[in-house]
Amino acid sequence: MHKKSAHIGLVNPKSPANVGMVMRAAGCYEATTVFYSGVRFERAQKFATDTKDAGRKIALVGVENLLDDIPDKATLVAIELIEGATPLMDFVHPDNAYYIFGPEDGSIKKELLDHCQHVVYIPTIGCMNLAATVHVVLYDRMAKSGRAVIDERPIAANRDVNNKIKI
Numbered sequence: 001m002h003k004k005s006a007h008i009g010l011v012n013p014k015s016p017a018n019v020g021m022v023m024r025a026a027g028c029y030e031a032t033t034v035f036y037s038g039v040r041f042e043r044a045q046k047f048a049t050d051t052k053d054a055g056r057k058i059a060l061v062g063v064e065n066l067l068d069d070i071p072d073k074a075t076l077v078a079i080e081l082i083e084g085a086t087p088l089m090d091f092v093h094p095d096n097a098y099y100i101f102g103p104e105d106g107s108i109k110k111e112l113l114d115h116c117q118h119v120v121y122i123p124t125i126g127c128m129n130l131a132a133t134v135h136v137v138l139y140d141r142m143a144k145s146g147r148a149v150i151d152e153r154p155i156a157a158n159r160d161v162n163n164k165i166k167i
Helices: 016-028 130-143 148-152
Strands: 005-010 033-036 059-062 075-079 096-101 118-121
Touching: 005 016, 005 130, 016 033, 016 130, 096 130
Parallel strands: 005 033, 005 096, 033 059, 075 096, 075 118
Antiparallel strands: none
């Protein structure tokens, strides 16, 4: 049996804050790798919002084209707010997924969408920002993975060190 894994691809992200928050999401939900294309992010490389320091455990890899470094046997899943996409609540996540997210100020180009086996959207009023979208998709993946995740992620081991409240 192969290990379930999630990889993230960011199309030319513009905001270092969003990339930092994506890294935090990757750490919280055990994503394996975060790839990004484009040059806008490289202008600012400090992950000020990666407060869990996920960048030390999860590779953040700049690539020319997100299709050049597809993780081994990964299923490509575009997350895009477009007609014809599958609503997230109806989507069954593949065991080995490579989630592709568009830029904060644009859409995933058709040439990239054509390589994806699935296109999924989050039903919202308006659109969410990049980091929020990554959090929701990775949470949905975890939530649909079954109740065993509760034993794997006990509250006491994962809460903030200042939180000792019990009910």
